[in-house]
Amino acid sequence: MAGRAAVPEVIWARPERTGRGPKPAFTRADIAAAAVRIADAQGLDAVSMRHVAAELGCGTMSLYNYVPRKEDLYELMVDAASGEHELWEPTGDWRADMLHVAHQTRELMHRHPWMPRLMSGVYGFSPNALRYLEHCLACLDPLDAPSGTKVELIAMLNGCVTVYVSNELATAERARSLPWSQEQETAVRIAYLGSQVASGAYPRLAASFMEDAGPIDLEAVFQRMLGRVLDGFDPGPRPGPRPGPR
Amino acid sequence: MAGRAAVPEVIWARPERTGRGPKPAFTRADIAAAAVRIADAQGLDAVSMRHVAAELGCGTMSLYNYVPRKEDLYELMVDAASGEHELWEPTGDWRADMLHVAHQTRELMHRHPWMPRLMSGVYGFSPNALRYLEHCLACLDPLDAPSGTKVELIAMLNGCVTVYVSNELATAERARSLPWSQEQETAVRIAYLGSQVASGAYPRLAASFMEDAGPIDLEAVFQRMLGRVLDGFDPGPRPGPRPGPR
DNA sequence: GCGCACTACGTACGGTGTACGTAACTAGGA
DNA sequence: TCCTAGTTACGTACACCGTACGTAGTGCGC
Numbered sequence: 120m121a122g123r124a125a126v127p128e129v130i131w132a133r134p135e136r137t138g139r140g141p142k143p144a145f146t147r148a149d150i151a152a153a154a155v156r157i158a159d160a161q162g163l164d165a166v167s168m169r170h171v172a173a174e175l176g177c178g179t180m181s182l183y184n185y186v187p188r189k190e191d192l193y194e195l196m197v198d199a200a201s202g203e204h205e206l207w208e209p210t211g212d213w214r215a216d217m218l219h220v221a222h223q224t225r226e227l228m229h230r231h232p233w234m235p236r237l238m239s240g241v242y243g244f245s246p247n248a249l250r251y252l253e254h255c256l257a258c259l260d261p262l263d264a265p266s267g268t269k270v271e272l273i274a275m276l277n278g279c280v281t282v283y284v285s286n287e288l289a290t291a292e293r294a295r296s297l298p299w300s301q302e303q304e305t306a307v308r309i310a311y312l313g314s315q316v317a318s319g320a321y322p323r324l325a326a327s328f329m330e331d332a333g334p335i336d337l338e339a340v341f342q343r344m345l346g347r348v349l350d351g352f353d354p355g356p357r358p359g360p361r362p363g364p365r
Numbered sequence: 366m367a368g369r370a371a372v373p374e375v376i377w378a379r380p381e382r383t384g385r386g387p388k389p390a391f392t393r394a395d396i397a398a399a400a401v402r403i404a405d406a407q408g409l410d411a412v413s414m415r416h417v418a419a420e421l422g423c424g425t426m427s428l429y430n431y432v433p434r435k436e437d438l439y440e441l442m443v444d445a446a447s448g449e450h451e452l453w454e455p456t457g458d459w460r461a462d463m464l465h466v467a468h469q470t471r472e473l474m475h476r477h478p479w480m481p482r483l484m485s486g487v488y489g490f491s492p493n494a495l496r497y498l499e500h501c502l503a504c505l506d507p508l509d510a511p512s513g514t515k516v517e518l519i520a521m522l523n524g525c526v527t528v529y530v531s532n533e534l535a536t537a538e539r540a541r542s543l544p545w546s547q548e549q550e551t552a553v554r555i556a557y558l559g560s561q562v563a564s565g566a567y568p569r570l571a572a573s574f575m576e577d578a579g580p581i582d583l584e585a586v587f588q589r590m591l592g593r594v595l596d597g598f599d600p601g602p603r604p605g606p607r608p609g610p611r
Numbered sequence: 612g613c614g615c616a617c618t619a620c621g622t623a624c625g626g627t628g629t630a631c632g633t634a635a636c637t638a639g640g641a
Numbered sequence: 642t643c644c645t646a647g648t649t650a651c652g653t654a655c656a657c658c659g660t661a662c663g664t665a666g667t668g669c670g671c
Contacts, residue, residue: 132557140648141636167627178651180629189628239481239531242539244557249567256569266573275590278528279521285485286520293488311378311490321495323502327512344521347597386617387667413658424620426660435659 198245444491
């Protein structure tokens with residue numbers, strides 16, 4: 120009806136190759152790999168159309184033949200990283216399988232620290248995302264629940280892993296990007312928090328800081344979180360609130 | 366020792382006013398309010414130093430007297446929005462109180478759709494964040510658990526709410542920003558997903574789509590998620606996996 | 612009253628996404 | 642077989658971004 124609209128679709132809906140004209144010099148996989156390489160090495164902010172084009176060895180505007188908008192470049196990156204999930208034959212123990220999935224996701228995000236930031240802005244149904252979803256559903260076959268509930272489980276687990284790693288990375292990043300030494304920064308931080316807490320306005324917070332001084336075991340916290348998520352879907356006998364060592 | 370370092374601290378650690386020189390024309394609250402106004406009306410990407418300065422009626426570079434880096438502007442925005450949390454006298458029912466907190470957070474994020482995106486890049490201990498934390502801890506007084514566990518509960522609840530709303534907003538945004546009509550977009554989407562699913566590579570996904578066709582009740586899904594999070598911390602009698610209507 | 616720390620702000624630089632125009636190329640239909 | 646339409650390639654240009662830097666004016670503390 121109206122004149123042709125300007126590339127609004129999800130990139131996965133447009134074919135990679137249409138058949139007419141000269142052969143494309145790159146595949147989407149090439150482009151995604153280049154962008155991922157840059158993001159891993161120099162951070163997400165270094166991923167610009169110019170940079171990626173340079174990495175590929177082509178002119179900036181040539182990239183737009185493959186990737187209509189930068190947003191779509193992100194889509195390619197997330198899909199490429201999602202492709203790194205190793206999928207296995209489900210063991211029959213859905214709990215163990217989902218724990219394994221979650222740990223793998225965490226490792227993947229540590230390997231590609233830009234992933235959490237991109238996850239929320241992305242379509243979510245890229246080819247590799249579908250494959251991943253299907254695999255999770257296969258792992259959940261032994262769980263007696265409606266498929267809607269299973270999808271909710273997967274979404275919740277992924278969401279929790281994403282925010283958890285996001286916090287992990289933010290903390291690490293803040294520590295790394297300092298022109299000061301770690302000690303000085305920590306000192307400033309403690310001085311600020313201490314002054315706030317010591318004001319008496321936050322008694323419970325103060326008590327909590329006192330009680331939990333010292334480094335925390337990120338691994339254990341992660342594990343506990345996963346256990347609690349899965350407990351919410353487990354129809355088996357209740358293991359209690361799993362108080363744990365802390 | 367080394368020459369003076371360049372403003373690396375968290376903004377909350379530096380005093381708003383030092384006492385010397387002319388009176389500042391604005392407070393941090395003014396600046397935060399201006400930035401929030403812009404972000405609410407035109408989206409987060411419209412929040413630039415130039416825009417905010419114009420909104421305040423001052424030169425661009427004057428802003429840098431108050432806000433050393435743009436990142437700190439984000440910090441101010443999140444703190445300002447966090448200040449919109451209404452805090453109440455805990456009722457003694459920690460479960461109900463935390464549910465209330467979560468619903469309030471969701472509404473707040475719907476009011477300020479840029480919040481989820483900023484939450485993960487922010488220090489997390491701004492004045493209003495501390496007040497909010499203290500309030501949550503107060504609500505959790507009746508819960509018999511170590512304070513570390515309580516903090517984990519709060520973090521997990523906030524995290525889940527954040528990703529949930531994030532997904533809600535992404536979906537809504539995608540629907541809104543289309544140059545096409547909603548129907549056309551949905552058609553394209555279904556055509557793509559259908560073609561993938563019909564390929565037979567994703568049998569469980571296909572079954573799930575068949576089973577769960579039709580619009581989903583976001584409210585109910587949210588509610589269920591909250592229940593499951595809180596269940597993971599509830600030492601009371603087990604209510605079962607709360608199958609719900611779906 | 613003096614000096615200095617602070618506010619205010621214009622200019623400028625190097626970066627960004629991308630609209631647009633042009634030239635070369637190749638596959639399909641006549 | 643040739644023609645032509647659709648693609649690829651890519652340089653130029655524009656508007657906008659964060660912010661380093663320099664300069665001028667202001668008012669508190671000594």
